[in-house]
Amino acid sequence: MKFDNSYATLDPRLYHKQPPTPLKNPQAGHFNPIIAKRIGWSDDVELMQNWVSILGGEVIPNGFAPLAMAYAGHQFGQWAGQLGDGRGLLMAQVRDNNDQLIDLHLKGIGLTPYSRMGDGRAVLRSTIREYLCGHAMTQLGIASSSALGFVVSDTAVRRETIEAGAALLRVSDCHIRLGHVEWIASFAPDLLVEFTDYMIDTYYPDSRQANYPVVDFLTQVVKKTAIMIANWQLIGFAHGVMNTDNLSITGSTIDYGPFGFLERFNPAWINNHSDYTGRYSYQNQPAIGHWNLNVWLPHFMRLTQAGVTKTALAECLAHYETSFMQHYQHGICQKLGLAYPIQQPNESISAPDLATNRLALTLAYDLLSIIEQNRLDYTNSFRALLAVIDASNFQHEHDLLQQLTLSLDAKQLKLWQDWKTRYLHYIDQYTEANEVVSTLQKHNPVYILRNAMAQRSIEMAEAGDFSEVERLFQLLSNPYDVQNIATQADVTPPAADAPEIVISCSS
Ligand code: AMP
Ligand code: MG
Numbered sequence: 001m002k003f004d005n006s007y008a009t010l011d012p013r014l015y016h017k018q019p020p021t022p023l024k025n026p027q028a029g030h031f032n033p034i035i036a037k038r039i040g041w042s043d044d045v046e047l048m049q050n051w052v053s054i055l056g057g058e059v060i061p062n063g064f065a066p067l068a069m070a071y072a073g074h075q076f077g078q079w080a081g082q083l084g085d086g087r088g089l090l091m092a093q094v095r096d097n098n099d100q101l102i103d104l105h106l107k108g109i110g111l112t113p114y115s116r117m118g119d120g121r122a123v124l125r126s127t128i129r130e131y132l133c134g135h136a137m138t139q140l141g142i143a144s145s146s147a148l149g150f151v152v153s154d155t156a157v158r159r160e161t162i163e164a165g166a167a168l169l170r171v172s173d174c175h176i177r178l179g180h181v182e183w184i185a186s187f188a189p190d191l192l193v194e195f196t197d198y199m200i201d202t203y204y205p206d207s208r209q210a211n212y213p214v215v216d217f218l219t220q221v222v223k224k225t226a227i228m229i230a231n232w233q234l235i236g237f238a239h240g241v242m243n244t245d246n247l248s249i250t251g252s253t254i255d256y257g258p259f260g261f262l263e264r265f266n267p268a269w270i271n272n273h274s275d276y277t278g279r280y281s282y283q284n285q286p287a288i289g290h291w292n293l294n295v296w297l298p299h300f301m302r303l304t305q306a307g308v309t310k311t312a313l314a315e316c317l318a319h320y321e322t323s324f325m326q327h328y329q330h331g332i333c334q335k336l337g338l339a340y341p342i343q344q345p346n347e348s349i350s351a352p353d354l355a356t357n358r359l360a361l362t363l364a365y366d367l368l369s370i371i372e373q374n375r376l377d378y379t380n381s382f383r384a385l386l387a388v389i390d391a392s393n394f395q396h397e398h399d400l401l402q403q404l405t406l407s408l409d410a411k412q413l414k415l416w417q418d419w420k421t422r423y424l425h426y427i428d429q430y431t432e433a434n435e436v437v438s439t440l441q442k443h444n445p446v447y448i449l450r451n452a453m454a455q456r457s458i459e460m461a462e463a464g465d466f467s468e469v470e471r472l473f474q475l476l477s478n479p480y481d482v483q484n485i486a487t488q489a490d491v492t493p494p495a496a497d498a499p500e501i502v503i504s505c506s507s
Contacts, residue, residue: 010194024154029152038102071083103171127166140235143231146172174203176250203249223323265376336385388424446479457469471485
């Protein structure tokens with residue numbers, strides 16, 4: 001692997017260098033060959049042979065420089081003070097096949113100075129959820145961490161019951177969180193200049209070309225965060241714990257905990273059962289992204305660089321809503337197979353084009369309303385549109401469509417049929433059916449990680465059988481293609497009156 005451990009060269013107040021505390025008798029859980037190839041892990045025989053011992057914390061390969069990062073954050077809207085890697089270590093930074101910087105972060109690997117009341121460990125169930133979801137999101141095309149693999153062990157970890165300790169080697173383009181800057185502002189303000197330079201040079205080097213590099217960098221962070229959250233809304237993903245310490249400065253999804261994918265569509269859905277007020281419900285995510293950036297940006301007012309003014313930061317934050325809306329509107333129309341171009345600043349649009357775009361958007365919002373009113377499955381409802389256009393070539397989607405329409409009462413069926421007529425009319429007038437089909441296929445997955453799917457793989461893994469983790473890993477590797485390794489449960493939402501699987505912060 002090509003090491004580039006640049007974080008370890010920053011001021012030592014920002015981290016604590018230490019080795020992992022090994023797990024007892026680590027055993028293979030799952031290994032991700034796609035990531036191994038991408039980061040050059042699979043080119044090294046010793047790394048391949050020792051991956052279980054490395055993930056178990058027993059072996060630290062040459063080139064690794066483990067450290068726990070210090071950061072702070074706002075949790076559930078309140079200032080939480082110092083946090084930091086309490087159970088994970090940045091083991092190394094490497095350059096992947098495309099020369100992109102990748103962090104290797106080992107989670108579940110013992111106490112650090114930032115562990116506070118925690119035990120430094122992670123349990124198997126949350127490790128499997130993070131492993132599968134990071135992979136699912138990556139393969140869905142959403143910026144996200146994923147993992148090289150995970151191990152389980154004989155280390156006993158107390159949560160509500162005694163569970164097996166596990167560790168996951170997470171890979172992400174970045175582990176700097178909004179909370180890093182909050183930590184600096186509170187505990188080492190003299191480091192802000194150096195740290196901002198590091199963030200720009202490492203993650204946003206193009207901002208150096210701008211008139212005001214700091215302002216440009218902050219604008220990019222705002223836009224990337226907005227786009228990430230627009231992608232979450234489109235795919236139907238609820239992160240569950242959008243604290244400022246869980247948002248990366250590169251707009252990559254990190255820190256999977258009590259997340260979930262929407263099934264029966266309820267915008268107010270709260271997946272995290274520890275979130276009593278619904279602060280992090282699905283529908284609140286866009287506003288919370290804005291809230292987080294709004295508490296983050298003012299810290300940069302301490303900088304004396306040219307261009308960093310209150311007005312500039314306000315303008316920077318204003319990009320959030322524009323970027324979010326552009327990407328969401330573009331994306332929700334793509335989910336209908338329709339074009340809705342992202343309008344560039346200063347780009348004018350003709351009146352007829354504007355009217356056509358509005359029509360597409362209205363169709364999208366009207367469909368969402370039908371899905372919501374009938375608590376239909378979010379993913380399946382969009383995928384079923386393929387059968388509206390071409391029933392003969394899309395058997396799986398034809399079945400989905402039949403199930404969905406069978407669940408509608410007479411009034412809702414009429415609404416659906418009217419919608420379908422308008423949709424087909426739009427396609428007839430403004431676009432080509434084959435283009436619609438290919439867009440629908442690219443933007444509407446067949447498979448997402450439903451809570452019940454993850455749960456089944458966890459129960460089997462807890463009994464020592466990782467075959468379901470392997471099957472889901474394969475299934476979620478190609479989420480947009482119908483596959484013969486799928487089961488009916490992979491495409492079935494819970495019954496409307498079924499009790500929800502309880503997902504809490506305990507991990
Ligand atoms: P999270 O809500 O998982 O993002 O974690 C918030 C903070 O608590 C971070 O500083 C974590 O490192 C820390 N933390 C979470 N679980 C543990 C644990 N079991 N042991 C030590 N620290 C933990
Ligand atoms: Mg976290």
